Amino acid sequence: MQIRYLGLTAAIAGMSLSSPLLADDTEKLESLIAADHRSEANIARNEYRHPVETLEFLGLESGMTVVEILPGGGWYTEILAPFLKSNGQYYAAHFSPNGTLSYQPPALMRFQDKLAENPEVYGETTITHLNPPYATYIAPPGSADLALTFRNVHNWIMAGTQHEHFETFYKAVKPGGVLGVVEHRAPEGSSMEFMSTSGYVTQDYVIELAEAAGFEFVDSAEINANPSDTKDYARGVWTLPPTLQLGDQDREDYLAIGESDRMTLKFRKPEM
Known part of the structure; x- marks a missing residue:
């Protein structure tokens, strides 16, 4: 079994998942969101992130080629990697080891370590690197059925690379393929200054960014609204x-509010 990196292959011994492969994708997802390889803290986030409903709305199916864009600590990786294992392809487009921000290379290393420690779950993951304009090969061009990004757009706005990021996703997605975006939702009409400092982004601006890259807006859902x-x-x-x-x-007050109000958006790359 292998965890594959572009330019680097790390052979890791391991065994297949012990539980039988479930034919029904919904059953499989429902099993994975509370599986033993997930921590109690991450499982507790299911209440706010609605992973089964979100992934089904965005069109995830067994057998797909899926790119998760900047998976961070791997919250969704814990679901996507085993879901696609032996029946699909999962690319984790993480930070570049040459990332200019100090937190980026260590975050990549922690993610790599997480995957290496559990080859039974993550052994078929392919890690690629994303750092526009220097590192933009996140998957073979036109190969992805589905590209997904969760709570990242505000970071690209802060870095001033939001257009380059969406253009990179467009290159990776196949004609007819889907881009799914979940992001903290700002009140409509919010200024760029608010969006670049608060972590919240207007839904209209996310749609504008995706359409500027060439995607077509398909649908939105209130799955992750708060x-x-x-x-x-x-x-x-x-x-x-x-x-x-x-x-x-005011910790108890913020815990009572829960995680942020989020948009859940679905885009499609036009058929050529």
Whole structure:
């Protein structure tokens, strides 16, 4: 069994998942979101992130080639990698080892270590690197049935690379393929200054970015909406869980609100 990297192959011994492959994708997802390889803390996030409903809305199916864009600590990797194992292809487009921001290479190393420690679950994952404009080969061009990104768009706005990121996704997705975006939702009409500092982004601006890259807007869903999120916090979205940047200050109030109000958007690359 192997965890594959572009330019590097690490052979890792392991065995197949012990549970039988479930024919029904929904059953398989429902099993994976509470599987033993997931921590209690990550399983607790299911309440706010609705992974089964989100992935079904965005069109995930067995046998697909899927690219997860900047998977962070691997919350969705824990679901997508075993879901596609032996029946599909999963690319994790993580930070570049040459990333210019100090947190990026260590985050990549932690992700690599996470995968290497459990080859039974992650042994068929392919890690690629994303750092526009320098590293943009996240999957073979035109190969992905589905590209997914969760809570990342605000970071690209802060870095001023939002257009380059969406253009990269467009190259990786096949004609007729889908881009799925989940992002913290700002009130419509919010300024670029608000979006570049708060972590919240307007739904209209995300649609504008995707369409500028060539995607067509297909649909939106309120799967990850949270009307209790007032979006007016001192530390922006990071005031809320799971980050809770204010520490113990009003902690119970923020825990009661839960995770942020999020848009869930589906785009398609036009057929050529």
